[in-house]
Amino acid sequence: xxxxxxxxxxxxxxxxxxxxxxxxxxxxxxxxxxxxxxxxxxxxxxxxxxxxxxxxxxxxxxxxxxxxxxxxxxxxxxxxxxxxxxxxxxxxxxxxxxxxxxxxxxxxxxxxxxxxxxxxxxxxxxxxxxxxxxxxxxxxxxxxxxxxxxxxxxxxxxxxxxxxxxx
Numbered sequence: 001x002x003x004x005x006x007x008x009x010x011x012x013x014x015x016x017x018x019x020x021x022x023x024x025x026x027x028x029x030x031x032x033x034x035x036x037x038x039x040x041x042x043x044x045x046x047x048x049x050x051x052x053x054x055x056x057x058x059x060x061x062x063x064x065x066x067x068x069x070x071x072x073x074x075x076x077x078x079x080x081x082x083x084x085x086x087x088x089x090x091x092x093x094x095x096x097x098x099x100x101x102x103x104x105x106x107x108x109x110x111x112x113x114x115x116x117x118x119x120x121x122x123x124x125x126x127x128x129x130x131x132x133x134x135x136x137x138x139x140x141x142x143x144x145x146x147x148x149x150x151x152x153x154x155x156x157x158x159x160x161x162x163x164x165x166x167x
Contacts, residue, residue: 004080006093010035012070016050019063038074041084047071105129 013034017027037046054067074081086093109129110122117125131140149156 001091002080003086003091003093004077005095006035006039006083007095009038009074009081012073013038015066016070019059019066020053020057038081039083039087041082043074043078043081047074101133105133 010031013031014027016034017030021027021030034046034050050067051071054064059067083093106126106129109125110117131137
């Protein structure tokens with residue numbers, strides 16, 4: 001599933017708000033209303049409304065271009081803008097969560113002074129940090145020794161069942 005970052009969408013909405021309104025308060029009201037409607041899953045209605053407003057106000061030049069660019073972008077990406085569904089499912093709709101996790105899990109550990117990593121060593125460290133950050137460490141701590149025992153002693157079941165050796 002590919003989700004279009006809502007922060008990216010808001011940039012387009014603000015450009016359109018500035019095309020329609022010269023005062024900051026009006027721009028804020030316009031942007032807030034459109035973004036709330038987009039979050040509710042009303043992308044098509046927002047596109048239609050912005051196109052209609054541009055026609056009614058007979059926008060030209062840079063203002064018309066801002067509206068047209070935003071509407072075309074939203075139309076082309078509507079399948080990636082189902083924020084109402086994403087929010088109900090608990091999916092993040094902004095990259096800040098992902099970027100923060102990457103910084104916390106990867107950058108803070110891997111880029112400490114004097115660190116040098118091989119690909120294999122870096123992957124092992126990231127695996128451990130990911131498990132710890134996910135609150136799955138208890139399950140992992142039970143699973144890992146069992147898996148390692150299977151790998152190191154693949155035939156240990158033969159010893160545990162002495163009847164296997166009887167003819």
